[in-house]
Amino acid sequence: MVLEFLSYQFGVRAMIGGLIIAVTCSSLGVFLVLRRLSLIADGLSHVAFGGIALGLFTGIYPLYTAVVGVVLGSLGIHSLGKLRVASDAAIAIMFAAGLAIGIIMISLTHNVAVDVLSFLFGTILGINQTDLYLAAALGVTVIGILLLFWKEWVGITIDAEFARVSGLPVSALELVFTILTGLTVVVAMRLVGVLMVSSLIVIPASAAIQLKMPFRQTVFSACGVAVLSVVAGLQLSFMYDLAPGGSIVLVTICFFILAALAARLLPKIPKKSSDGSWDHQCNR
Amino acid sequence: MPVILPGSEKVCLTLNNVWFAYGANPVLEDVSLSICQEEIVGIAGPNGSGKSTLMKIMVGLLKPDKGTVSFACHIDECEGKSPCRPCIGYVPQNPVIRQEQFPVTAREIVEMGTFGQIGLFRRMNSDSREAVDAAIAEAGLDHVQYELFSDLSGGQQQRTLIARALVGRPHIIALDEPTNGIDAQSKQEFYTLVSHLNKVHRITVLMILHDLPDLAAHVERVIFLQRKVIYDGPSASLNAEGLWNLMITAGKIT
Numbered sequence: 001m002v003l004e005f006l007s008y009q010f011g012v013r014a015m016i017g018g019l020i021i022a023v024t025c026s027s028l029g030v031f032l033v034l035r036r037l038s039l040i041a042d043g044l045s046h047v048a049f050g051g052i053a054l055g056l057f058t059g060i061y062p063l064y065t066a067v068v069g070v071v072l073g074s075l076g077i078h079s080l081g082k083l084r085v086a087s088d089a090a091i092a093i094m095f096a097a098g099l100a101i102g103i104i105m106i107s108l109t110h111n112v113a114v115d116v117l118s119f120l121f122g123t124i125l126g127i128n129q130t131d132l133y134l135a136a137a138l139g140v141t142v143i144g145i146l147l148l149f150w151k152e153w154v155g156i157t158i159d160a161e162f163a164r165v166s167g168l169p170v171s172a173l174e175l176v177f178t179i180l181t182g183l184t185v186v187v188a189m190r191l192v193g194v195l196m197v198s199s200l201i202v203i204p205a206s207a208a209i210q211l212k213m214p215f216r217q218t219v220f221s222a223c224g225v226a227v228l229s230v231v232a233g234l235q236l237s238f239m240y241d242l243a244p245g246g247s248i249v250l251v252t253i254c255f256f257i258l259a260a261l262a263a264r265l266l267p268k269i270p271k272k273s274s275d276g277s278w279d280h281q282c283n284r
Numbered sequence: 285m286p287v288i289l290p291g292s293e294k295v296c297l298t299l300n301n302v303w304f305a306y307g308a309n310p311v312l313e314d315v316s317l318s319i320c321q322e323e324i325v326g327i328a329g330p331n332g333s334g335k336s337t338l339m340k341i342m343v344g345l346l347k348p349d350k351g352t353v354s355f356a357c358h359i360d361e362c363e364g365k366s367p368c369r370p371c372i373g374y375v376p377q378n379p380v381i382r383q384e385q386f387p388v389t390a391r392e393i394v395e396m397g398t399f400g401q402i403g404l405f406r407r408m409n410s411d412s413r414e415a416v417d418a419a420i421a422e423a424g425l426d427h428v429q430y431e432l433f434s435d436l437s438g439g440q441q442q443r444t445l446i447a448r449a450l451v452g453r454p455h456i457i458a459l460d461e462p463t464n465g466i467d468a469q470s471k472q473e474f475y476t477l478v479s480h481l482n483k484v485h486r487i488t489v490l491m492i493l494h495d496l497p498d499l500a501a502h503v504e505r506v507i508f509l510q511r512k513v514i515y516d517g518p519s520a521s522l523n524a525e526g527l528w529n530l531m532i533t534a535g536k537i538t
Contacts, residue, residue, distance in 0.1 A: 034387075148405060151408070152399065155396045155399045158381055158392070158396055159380065159393075159396065161345060161374075162396065163396070165343050166396075166401075167401075168399060169404075208387075212385065212387060213387055214387065215387055215389075218387040
């Protein structure tokens with residue numbers, strides 16, 4: 001039966017958590033993909049892995065150490081950029097550092113194999129109430145800040161150089177955006193795991209961009225693709241006993257293929273026409 | 285609205301002994317110049333002569349290693365501000381939106397010109413929307429404002445970027461190689477628009493130009509660079525031979 005898993009408590013938690021993550025990841029994803037920063041989610045997810053391993057080693061709740069880790073990782077990427085290190089190299093350095101810390105911490109910790117696997121591959125069907133509250137708090141924070149600085153993010157994404165000339169505090173906003181991405185990674189990795197977290201950020205956004213719509217509609221479409229992917233992925237996972245993280249990501253890829261085909265095969269949608277001219281008077 | 289004080293010959297932008305280097309490579313050496321209000325100035329020079337760097341210093345994107353940049357807009361509300369950011373409209377050479385299938389319309393790009401003036405946390409209001417409408421009409425983009433930027437012709441894209449720079453009602457507009465990649469008709473329309481902005485709206489125009497004939501035909505004053513200023517004078521006194529001599533002089537400096 002369709003959405004039968006919602007009759008179970010764990011299914012409801014999975015759906016709510018999944019929808020929070022879908023909206024958060026996909027809306028940030030459009031900005032990241034357009035700024036060619038798709039790999040930043042990958043880099044920060046491995047930094048988060050280092051944080052999780054540190055949490056398991058020290059006995060602190062792993063998502064808390066992951067949050068601290070990604071904030072520090074975001075600052076690291078931003079600082080390397082200030083030192084004129086190329087953005088892809090800065091991300092790769094943080095990626096390697098996070099992974100190295102994670103491996104060392106795991107080697108020092110006993111009996112953590114199951115816990116580590118749950119973070120690597122995601123356990124959306126096993127998320128508890130604490131995870132859900134944390135996901136909700138981080139999701140609301142990320143979306144709230146995204147909306148608060150909406151026009152600034154749009155400006156920086158369209159043309160960071162012009163935004164700087166206009167007087168926008170581009171460097172500070174970029175740092176905030178990187179930290180938001182890190183927090184989103186922490187939220188998302190509980191669902192699909194560290195290894196596939198960037199998929200939820202990159203693929204729905206890339207699918208929406210294929211459709212060649214104005215900016216705002218592109219962000220809404222990315223959210224739509226991600227939400228549908230979570231619902232369909234959970235359904236498939238429940239019906240055929242598949243890994244939920246992998247199912248969700250494969251559904252997003254199907255949406256991407258459909259969007260790419262639609263953009264090439266369907267006739268172009270006519271644009272809104274001009275609603276009249278304005279008689280410009282120069283007041284100088 | 286800003287009101288230009290009387291005196292059209294007033295200096296609005298001054299560079300004093302500006303030096304700049306990318307690492308160990310010197311790009312600008314001891315550049316000093318003044319731009320007067322309502323001038324149309326062409327900046328020329330061979331590749332790597334420091335033209336774009338000079339413009340980025342002028343608009344505040346780069347800080348000089350040595351020397352000073354000062355503005356005096358002679359606009360009542362702007363006096364005392366340095367850098368006078370709202371007074372400069374910038375049209376970069378190759379914004380990333382030109383190169384990719386960006387999901388952004390011409391109007392969305394023009395709207396971006398209001399963001400700096402609106403300020404953080406605030407949304408566009410009716411005044412800023414009117415300013416966007418006016419800039420779109422000025423640039424002749426009414427009929428394509430809801431089209432995706434990537435679907436526009438090179439000339440329409442260029443006018444969109446100019447409209448974005450005009451939204452803030454600038455007193456100086458700085459254009460980095462504005463005629464690159466556009467056809468002859470669009471180029472003519474572009475120069476007509478520039479002339480209109482200068483004559484009617486009294487906007488000072490700074491342009492980096494590669495085409496030597498365009499320099500003679502469309503600007504009043506030429507600044508020829510090769511790390512330092514090797515010519516600064518009226519374009520009228522520069523014929524084709526004079527421009528080629530400048531290129532040869534520049535080559536010797538390299």
